[in-house]
Amino acid sequence: MSGLEPPADKKAKKSKKDRKREEALQPPNESSATSTLPSADESVEKEKSRKEKKRKRAEAEDGENVPKKKKKSRQEESNGHIEAVQPPSVANGVNSTESNGKHEKKKKKSKNVETQPLSDDSSRVQEFLTKNSITIHGDVTPILSFSSLDIPDELRQCLLRFNDPTPIQACSWPPLLAGRDVVGIAETGSGKTLAFGIPALAQLAKTTPAKGANINVLVVAPTRELAIQTHDTLLAAGQPLGITSVCLYGGVSKDEQKRLLKDKKLRIVVGTPGRLLDLANEGVCNFEHVNFLVLDEADRMLDKGFENDIRQIIGKTMQGTSRQTLMFSATWPDSVRRLAASFQRDPVRVTVGQDDLTANRRVEQVIDVFDDPWQKDAKLIKILKQVQQKAIKPGSDDSRTLVFVLYKNEAPRVETLLRNQGYSVCVLHGNISQDARLKALNDFKTGKVGVLIATDVAARGLDIPNVGVVINYTFPLTVEDYVHRIGRTGRGGKEGKSITFFTGEKHEKALAGELMKVVRESGYEAAGEGLRKFPMTLKKKEHGAYGAHFKEVDTTVKGTKIVF
Numbered sequence: 001m002s003g004l005e006p007p008a009d010k011k012a013k014k015s016k017k018d019r020k021r022e023e024a025l026q027p028p029n030e031s032s033a034t035s036t037l038p039s040a041d042e043s044v045e046k047e048k049s050r051k052e053k054k055r056k057r058a059e060a061e062d063g064e065n066v067p068k069k070k071k072k073s074r075q076e077e078s079n080g081h082i083e084a085v086q087p088p089s090v091a092n093g094v095n096s097t098e099s100n101g102k103h104e105k106k107k108k109k110s111k112n113v114e115t116q117p118l119s120d121d122s123s124r125v126q127e128f129l130t131k132n133s134i135t136i137h138g139d140v141t142p143i144l145s146f147s148s149l150d151i152p153d154e155l156r157q158c159l160l161r162f163n164d165p166t167p168i169q170a171c172s173w174p175p176l177l178a179g180r181d182v183v184g185i186a187e188t189g190s191g192k193t194l195a196f197g198i199p200a201l202a203q204l205a206k207t208t209p210a211k212g213a214n215i216n217v218l219v220v221a222p223t224r225e226l227a228i229q230t231h232d233t234l235l236a237a238g239q240p241l242g243i244t245s246v247c248l249y250g251g252v253s254k255d256e257q258k259r260l261l262k263d264k265k266l267r268i269v270v271g272t273p274g275r276l277l278d279l280a281n282e283g284v285c286n287f288e289h290v291n292f293l294v295l296d297e298a299d300r301m302l303d304k305g306f307e308n309d310i311r312q313i314i315g316k317t318m319q320g321t322s323r324q325t326l327m328f329s330a331t332w333p334d335s336v337r338r339l340a341a342s343f344q345r346d347p348v349r350v351t352v353g354q355d356d357l358t359a360n361r362r363v364e365q366v367i368d369v370f371d372d373p374w375q376k377d378a379k380l381i382k383i384l385k386q387v388q389q390k391a392i393k394p395g396s397d398d399s400r401t402l403v404f405v406l407y408k409n410e411a412p413r414v415e416t417l418l419r420n421q422g423y424s425v426c427v428l429h430g431n432i433s434q435d436a437r438l439k440a441l442n443d444f445k446t447g448k449v450g451v452l453i454a455t456d457v458a459a460r461g462l463d464i465p466n467v468g469v470v471i472n473y474t475f476p477l478t479v480e481d482y483v484h485r486i487g488r489t490g491r492g493g494k495e496g497k498s499i500t501f502f503t504g505e506k507h508e509k510a511l512a513g514e515l516m517k518v519v520r521e522s523g524y525e526a527a528g529e530g531l532r533k534f535p536m537t538l539k540k541k542e543h544g545a546y547g548a549h550f551k552e553v554d555t556t557v558k559g560t561k562i563v564f
């Protein structure tokens, strides 16, 4: 796929097969599609709980540009491009978007088989898949060594510091290099950035863009700091190929970003939704030639209310089969499955570990239950002392400690508490300027300061070396956030430790059951015993496959478009 032609030309050339595939993405008929949607009562309840969650988030918010605009109709959201709303089926591990004859045949053949490695060395592959608890929906032969990766040698250079591909890399690279859409779900710190970064750069290396058609890869990330980090990684890996990236995020002036957008070598844009959309709407950033789109940590972006922005951004990229769309995260709640179903085409889904909520097993989890929340301060000081004395992780060089709070106004209070005890600390949250945020992160990354107190702005994606211990001073609003927070340690194959303070107050009590499940499934059940005094109820799960409301449908029936 050259992927560099203007979308209009591409559309005109749309093959019969493509048109068929698009039709198959539509619901089979209005009544059956409607029956897959929630009842009115369920919808109201869901909407209420979503709004409440959003309100709480806004209180705890980290200062990113939270969208204020009222929700528009589905059609407006996608910029006039009507998207299918029927979630595809994953029966037999094969997505129902694969509705052409070829895939229908495959579907029948692969009954009850989710993983279908097709390798000469199939036993080695099978062993790899089993050992790493990998499930693949789609046909994939994992790449087990860097040498068998079909990419330019200049690009391979950035991999030479590692021994082997991580499981998510091994299984995402083949379908991505073959031009497929991919959903990648793998634990925190497992190398997801290069899992999408290498194929993105390999694709850019193959093509020379026409004048004005140079932005071909777009990565959308939920926080400014994560966007900057991803941009840095892609910039470094693309440098030997002469490929440049620009990072667009809010909280700073647009002038410098506009200047960088003029760089002729520019092929990649990484950014946060608000600023990306702003600059695109101003006409200084053209996404019309983006044929490789990554939604990183999409679940967090939806949590933050960015769905409308994301849909608009997607609407500005190349449409139809010309675009590869990737979604990567360590957590994969129902909300994001719906988004995936409406924007991806016949995606290969790679899950390392469980499809459900899974924490990185290399991070030891300890849960400290408090009867009196005021005891938390004394406990925090005691733990930091133990970290200093290397009594928490004996023999480890990982001296940095990350302390998570929930609300922005908690951060200065904990900061004062620790400063009064003589600790050198820095803080990262939404009430400080972007410069101060970057300075705090940099001081912590370089080891100038050993303790960082942060809100959930630091929970996702940040790859900070030598974080030995994560302390959850206040429990987050969701167990997904818990999994991401503790994932700031134990990265790149290392061991880590997390200590979580749990009081059962406010939102916490309702999360005890879900937390216990994560703790138990990661093998630390004994450390979570204290949670048992709270109700161990679990939120009712909808369907464990794509789409919150799933129904087996006959995909050969011609669909009817539904416009909301």
Ligand SMILES: Nc1ncnc2c1ncn2[C@@H]1O[C@H](COP(=O)(O)OP(=O)(O)OP(=O)(O)O)[C@@H](O)[C@H]1O
Residues within 6 Å of the ligand: 162, 163, 164, 165, 166, 169, 186, 187, 188, 189, 190, 191, 192, 193, 194, 329, 330, 460, 461, 462, 463, 487, 491, 492, 493
């Ligand atoms: N093949 C590999 N072998 C060992 N380490 C690797 C490999 N690929 C990447 N890494 C390193 O692993 C660390 C974590 O990678 P990365 O930040 O991409 O994780 P992630 O899966 O995106 O995590 P998160 O879910 O928290 O965003 C980085 O320091 C990265 O350099």
